[in-house]
Amino acid sequence: MIEIKRLTKQADNKLILRGVDLSIKKGETVAILGPNGAGKSTLLKVLATLIKPTSGQLLVNGLELRKNQREIKKILGYLPHSSLLYDHYSPLENLVFFGNIYGVKDVEQKARKLVKDVGLSFFLNEPVKIFSRGMIQRIAIARAIIHDPEVLLLDEPHTGLDQGAISILNNVILSMKEKGTTTLMVTHDFKQAAEICDRVIIVKNGKIVDDFKIQNRNLGFVTEKYELQVEGVS
Amino acid sequence: MNLIRTALFLAKKDLYSELKTKQILTTQIIFAGLVIVVFSFAFDPANNTTKAVIPGVIWVIIVFAGILGLNRSFISEQRNDTIQGLLVAPMEAASIYLGKFLANFTMMLVVEMVSIPFLFLLFDFKFLGSLPYFILVVFLGSFGFIAIGTFLAALAANSKSSEMLLPLLLFPITTPILIGVVQATKIILTNLEKISSAIAWIQLVTAYDVIFFVVCFLLIDYVLEV
Amino acid sequence: MSMNLEREKAVLPGTNLTETKTNNITSILFGGTVVSMLVALYFIFIYAAEEKTMGAAQKIFYFHVSSAWLAFMAFFVTFVFSILFLIKRERIFDTYAYVSAEIGIVFTIIVLTTGPIWAKSSWNTWWVWEPRLITTLILFFIYIAYIMIRQMDGVWDKKARLAAVFGIIGFADVPIVFFAIRWWQTKFHPIVFGNGVSQKGGGIEGTMLTGLFVSLAAFTILYSYLLHKGVTFENMKIKVERYKEKLRADMEK
Numbered sequence: 001m002i003e004i005k006r007l008t009k010q011a012d013n014k015l016i017l018r019g020v021d022l023s024i025k026k027g028e029t030v031a032i033l034g035p036n037g038a039g040k041s042t043l044l045k046v047l048a049t050l051i052k053p054t055s056g057q058l059l060v061n062g063l064e065l066r067k068n069q070r071e072i073k074k075i076l077g078y079l080p081h082s083s084l085l086y087d088h089y090s091p092l093e094n095l096v097f098f099g100n101i102y103g104v105k106d107v108e109q110k111a112r113k114l115v116k117d118v119g120l121s122f123f124l125n126e127p128v129k130i131f132s133r134g135m136i137q138r139i140a141i142a143r144a145i146i147h148d149p150e151v152l153l154l155d156e157p158h159t160g161l162d163q164g165a166i167s168i169l170n171n172v173i174l175s176m177k178e179k180g181t182t183t184l185m186v187t188h189d190f191k192q193a194a195e196i197c198d199r200v201i202i203v204k205n206g207k208i209v210d211d212f213k214i215q216n217r218n219l220g221f222v223t224e225k226y227e228l229q230v231e232g233v234s
Numbered sequence: 235m236n237l238i239r240t241a242l243f244l245a246k247k248d249l250y251s252e253l254k255t256k257q258i259l260t261t262q263i264i265f266a267g268l269v270i271v272v273f274s275f276a277f278d279p280a281n282n283t284t285k286a287v288i289p290g291v292i293w294v295i296i297v298f299a300g301i302l303g304l305n306r307s308f309i310s311e312q313r314n315d316t317i318q319g320l321l322v323a324p325m326e327a328a329s330i331y332l333g334k335f336l337a338n339f340t341m342m343l344v345v346e347m348v349s350i351p352f353l354f355l356l357f358d359f360k361f362l363g364s365l366p367y368f369i370l371v372v373f374l375g376s377f378g379f380i381a382i383g384t385f386l387a388a389l390a391a392n393s394k395s396s397e398m399l400l401p402l403l404l405f406p407i408t409t410p411i412l413i414g415v416v417q418a419t420k421i422i423l424t425n426l427e428k429i430s431s432a433i434a435w436i437q438l439v440t441a442y443d444v445i446f447f448v449v450c451f452l453l454i455d456y457v458l459e460v
Numbered sequence: 461m462s463m464n465l466e467r468e469k470a471v472l473p474g475t476n477l478t479e480t481k482t483n484n485i486t487s488i489l490f491g492g493t494v495v496s497m498l499v500a501l502y503f504i505f506i507y508a509a510e511e512k513t514m515g516a517a518q519k520i521f522y523f524h525v526s527s528a529w530l531a532f533m534a535f536f537v538t539f540v541f542s543i544l545f546l547i548k549r550e551r552i553f554d555t556y557a558y559v560s561a562e563i564g565i566v567f568t569i570i571v572l573t574t575g576p577i578w579a580k581s582s583w584n585t586w587w588v589w590e591p592r593l594i595t596t597l598i599l600f601f602i603y604i605a606y607i608m609i610r611q612m613d614g615v616w617d618k619k620a621r622l623a624a625v626f627g628i629i630g631f632a633d634v635p636i637v638f639f640a641i642r643w644w645q646t647k648f649h650p651i652v653f654g655n656g657v658s659q660k661g662g663g664i665e666g667t668m669l670t671g672l673f674v675s676l677a678a679f680t681i682l683y684s685y686l687l688h689k690g691v692t693f694e695n696m697k698i699k700v701e702r703y704k705e706k707l708r709a710d711m712e713k
Contacts, residue, residue, distance in 0.1 A: 011615055011617070012615040012616060012617070013701065013702050013705045014705060014709070045460075048322050049321075049322065050318060050321060050322060050460045051460060052459065069324075070236075070324045070326070071324075073322060073323060073324040073325075074324045076322065078318075078322045080315065080318065082314045082315035082318070083314045084314055084315055084316050084318055084319035085314055085316070085319075086247070086251065086314070086316055087313060087314065088251060088254055088255055089251065097243065097247050098319065098323065100243045101240050101243055101244075101320075101323045101324070101325055102323060102324065103324075143319070382629075385629075386626075386629075389609070389622050389625065389626065392612060392614065392618060392622060393609075393612040393613075394612075394613060399605075399608060399609070399612075402601075402604065402605045402608055403605045403608075403609070403626065405601065406598050406601035406602045406605060406630070406633070407602070407629060407630065407633050409598050409633075409637050409640070409641075410633070410636045410637050410639075410640040413640045413641065413644050414640055417644060434643075435643075438639075438640060438643070441636075442636060445632070445636070446629075446632075449628075449629065449632060450629075453625050453628065453629070456546055456621055456624070456625050457621075457622065457625055459621070
């Protein structure tokens with residue numbers, strides 16, 4: 001589904017990504033771990049077409065990212081640290097707006113269903129600015145999937161959420177997984193990584209230093225592998 | 235065509251949100267009103283020579299009120315990084331530009347429809363000129379101003395002091411429109427016999443509008459890339 | 461504590477003070493500038509005839525027009541390098557665009573100062589509402605705007621990209637400004653600037669024309685020298701930044 005070859009990104013004399021090679025099959029749920037400043041968010045942003053790579057080749061669904069931006073953007077869902085929501089609009093209005101841009105059919109119906117799925121039907125028509133962090137994140141993920149993307153890119157989605165919100169978020173990700181969505185999730189939360197993902201990539205200093213599959217949600221395995229790579233870096 | 239479709243959605247969103255908050259429009263209209271009042275202190279409204287200044291005053295209020303709205307159009311997309319939401323969507327940069335332009339232009343027309351009559355009222359200006367030509371000039375002038383203004387607002391939004399940067403960028407570039415439009419307005423409002431020169435000025439402004447609208451369309455990709 | 465200091469000492473790479481090579485191009489340009497300027501001065505003050513009505517004060521015209529030529533040419537160069545930068549995205553193009561703008565703004569200021577000086581001594585008025593002078597004033601503001609974009613906080617490539625876009629817009633604007641003002645002004649003040657000095661030198665005296673061409677050539681060589689020197693400076697600054705960054709990265713390891 002996603003092919004990355006020799007990806008580099010240089011910004012302001014600093015090499016953030018130093019030759020990333022990655023191959024992800026359709027339907028995989030991949031966690032991207034690594035120390036701060038390793039280049040994880042940058043990697044995600046390059047995939048989301050927000051940042052232009054300095055060199056390298058990126059293929060999504062067989063199409064080159066540089067040349068087929070519109071086609072690829074149609075199947076991408078992106079959730080960064082910010083919520084990408086319009087504060088004075090309600091969840092319904094936000095979702096309908098983005099749904100329209102993506103060309104979703106029966107937008108309003110779909111939006112209502114999504115809001116219900118994340119458990120916020122009560123606040124369907126309230127402006128987003130009054131929401132708590134957990135509620136915002138739930139609507140944010142709804143916004144990211146309104147168009148049923150085939151590729152879902154999440155940047156530290158669990159940060160700052162309580163248990164309830166975390167479980168709702170995980171349910172959404174798992175239900176997308178059932179639909180065959182390929183998910184890439186940058187996270188610092190090993191527990192969630194072990195819960196949801198079936199493959200882990202460790203990024204350090206702009207390169208992929210480890211790449212392994214996990215069975216049976218083995219948290220210990222993940223932690224062990226991570227410490228191995230990251231040892232010595234304070 | 236997808237370009238226009240998504241642009242219309244964006245314009246609708248901006249205008250609808252303006253309808254909800256009414257922040258920008260009211261600020262613009264009140265500001266225009268204040269400028270008119272200050273002008274009435276500076277120039278004696280009863281004096282006949284003041285009539286000569288009216289064409290210039292019209293465009294001063296349009297420019298200053300316009301800049302208020304222009305700056306906000308892209309700064310508002312920095313909250314929660316919603317601009318990223320637009321960039322990640324299957325929406326071309328040109329579409330974002332077009333949508334913002336349409337919203338800004340509509341708001342500008344609304345401000346003009348309120349403040350120009352107010353100006354005429356306060357200055358007891360008898361409208362003896364040709365209304366259709368006047369409307370045409372205001373329309374074309376605002377079109378060009380907002381076209382380049384929206385573009386430069388997108389550019390200036392990258393700076394922390396965008397409110398200071400935008401006027402600095404906008405005023406030198408819009409000098410041709412301002413000259414053309416003030417001259418044309420002057421002729422249309424007071425000196426209707428010279429209508430042919432007014433038409434010549436209108437042609438200049440139209441040429442400017444077309445050239446810069448196209449140039450902005452072509453260059454907007456470079457401004458909006460992250 | 462002392463261990464750390466040792467480490468820091470070791471990190472600084474042995475500074476071999478490389479002899480600063482006197483670049484050939486720099487010397488040629490410098491020599492060329494000096495020579496051509498001296499020749500131009502000769503032509504201006506000795507060779508070219510004195511104007512009948514204005515006398516020796518008219519000689520400022522040579523500096524005024526040459527500076528104007530540079531001001532606009534520098535902006536054209538900025539325009540060209542802006543386009544090149546947007547296409548190729550190599551830093552050297554941006555550096556050329558920026559240095560050219562810096563030079564351009566200096567000469568624009570010279571035009572805007574020599575203009576009033578000439579106006580005062582010839583027509584006893586500080587400012588002439590003349591199309592070319594006003595266009596130069598607008599050019600000055602466009603330059604300022606260009607420089608202000610570069611004063612933004614941020615990474616160099618964002619600033620370079622935005623400045624390049626503005627450079628293109630600004631340059632597209634200048635001819636339109638000129639025609640608009642010219643149109644506007646022909647209604648009120650006929651073009652005053654000396655008989656026929658404006659277009660193609662038709663009507664300008666032979667020696668004066670030669671003097672003008674010589675000064676234009678001299679100023680162009682001066683511009684090339686300044687551009688070259690300026691770009692060398694900028695490149696050195698960039699290199700220092702790169703070394704600092706490398707040092708920082710090495711220390712983190």
